Amino acid sequence: MDYNTVFLNIAKSYGGIISTSIAAKYGISKAVLYKLCRANKIYRIVKGQYILPDDMQDELLAISNRSKRIIFSHETALYLHGISDRTPFEHTVTAPSGCIPSAAIKSECKVYYIKPDLFELGKTIMRTPAGNDVPAYDLERTICDIIRSRNKLGTETFIAALKRYVVNPKKDLNKLNSYAKNMGVSNILHQYLEVLL
Numbered sequence: 001m002d003y004n005t006v007f008l009n010i011a012k013s014y015g016g017i018i019s020t021s022i023a024a025k026y027g028i029s030k031a032v033l034y035k036l037c038r039a040n041k042i043y044r045i046v047k048g049q050y051i052l053p054d055d056m057q058d059e060l061l062a063i064s065n066r067s068k069r070i071i072f073s074h075e076t077a078l079y080l081h082g083i084s085d086r087t088p089f090e091h092t093v094t095a096p097s098g099c100i101p102s103a104a105i106k107s108e109c110k111v112y113y114i115k116p117d118l119f120e121l122g123k124t125i126m127r128t129p130a131g132n133d134v135p136a137y138d139l140e141r142t143i144c145d146i147i148r149s150r151n152k153l154g155t156e157t158f159i160a161a162l163k164r165y166v167v168n169p170k171k172d173l174n175k176l177n178s179y180a181k182n183m184g185v186s187n188i189l190h191q192y193l194e195v196l197l
Helices: 003-013 020-025 030-038 059-065 074-080 103-108 139-148 155-166 173-183 186-196
Strands: 043-046 049-051 091-096 109-114 123-127 133-137
Touching (some): 020 030, 059 091, 074 091, 074 123, 074 133, 074 139, 074 155, 103 109, 139 155, 139 173, 155 186, 173 186
Parallel strands (some): 091 109
Antiparallel strands (some): 043 049, 123 133
């Protein structure tokens, strides 16, 4: 079997990441992956995920592939929406309460928890800087999240995000108001918007 061709095809189809489950569909066992990794033909990024030696890892895609029960939120979502110009030092995800993300996710990300009935609210698909699609919250949900977590985020990040949101031509104040009611932050939201609008 020509592993180079197979891995190139997998990498092209899956955002550069070769997972053990996808490799198995192509008839490549974990033992073969281990052997190729030791020979520096592929590199292990975390358990069950590999990249080709010349490829750059898409961190966001790699994190997203580890669990279907996380959505990028807070600072990472602000970054994906272009509301923050700084790449987050630590990526942020939200999981439904009761869900325990893997140790790999917890070691690389700040994890927020939300009631399961609010977990999907505002979920959308965003493109990473590397060009791959990942789940993230839409802009209005992200603003509600940062209002809920304003004490943990720091005033500078929180205020800067709100200021950029109010001048964003894509903002949807009706949707923002609806989300804020569902998430119990409408009073606080209105206090800040009165000053900024």
